[in-house]
Amino acid sequence: MESEREPVRVVVVDDEQLVRLALRLVIDGEPDLTVVAEAADGDAALAVVEEQRPDVVLMDIRMPGRDGLDATRELLARPTPPGVLMLTTFDSDDLVLGALRAGALGFVLKDTPPAQILDAVRTVADGNPVLSPAATARVIAAATGPQSPETRRSSRQAARKQLSTLTERELDTARAIADGLGNPEIAERLRISVGTVKAHTGNLFAKLAAENRVQIALLVRDAEE
Structure with a gap:
């Protein structure tokens, strides 16, 4: 009998505690996913990723101090980086484009239904890109x-x-x-x-x-x- 796959290890990075709590509750409610750490800014994110070695990082873009874009660039420059899934409210589409160019595997809106966020985390954990079709048009408009x-x-x-x-x-x-x-x-x-x-x-x-x-x-x- 095959051994069960270990849960996907997730780090949640957002400067708003309520957002982190909500994401943790949603993610930890799934048997195949687990939140191993949280961080409130980019510097803390780099430290906990180094310590925990997660499979996926849910990374907010706008944060005080080191923002998510800068932290993502540094994470993805490491030898064995996690998959990075950006969180955004779309108040700054240019930063989303920067994150995608930096190598993030995709992004989700913070008001995305929980089931879709969970699917996105699983997709990124498998090394595949994920992008909301509705968000695609908005990013294209920002880039054009x-x-x-x-x-x-x-x-x-x-x-x-x-x-x-x-x-x-x-x-x-x-x-x-x-x-x-x-x-x-x-x-x-x-x-x-x-x-x-x-x-x-x-x-x-x-x-x-x-x-x-x-x-x-x-x-x-x-x-x-």
Whole structure:
């Protein structure tokens, strides 16, 4: 008989005690997840991660002292970093983009339903990126600022070159991701199974060297500008 898998070890980082308490209650209520430590700022987060060696860090972005973005960059520069899942209220989309560029596997809104937060933690624990479809469109909007014609032309050419490596179905999937659709909605649009959507999405991450769905969506938008 196979031994049961050890619970996913989670560190919760947020400067608001009530937020930390709420997340701990939700996470510790699951048999496969456990909160091993909490931290109220980035410096404390770095220390407890070094001590506890968690699988996943739920990291708030805005905190006094060292913020979540800076702490995330330092964590992910370590030899064996945990998966980082950013927490945000979306009052600063540019910081979310910075976190994704730094290598965070995704982000969730603080008012996300508990079941979805738990699913996100499990996904990140498995080393996979996670991004709310509804949040994707907002991040893209934040990232798409005014550009000169030359810059726009260069971005379009580079994006089209990358997308040219995709199959027709992979490109259809990428466009659906850019529209902010989740896997079930993509499956319905393309008349394929959710499993096939997941396979296409995995191919997109590999072929486009993308860390998350936002990067895929941005490439599609750049190519179609």
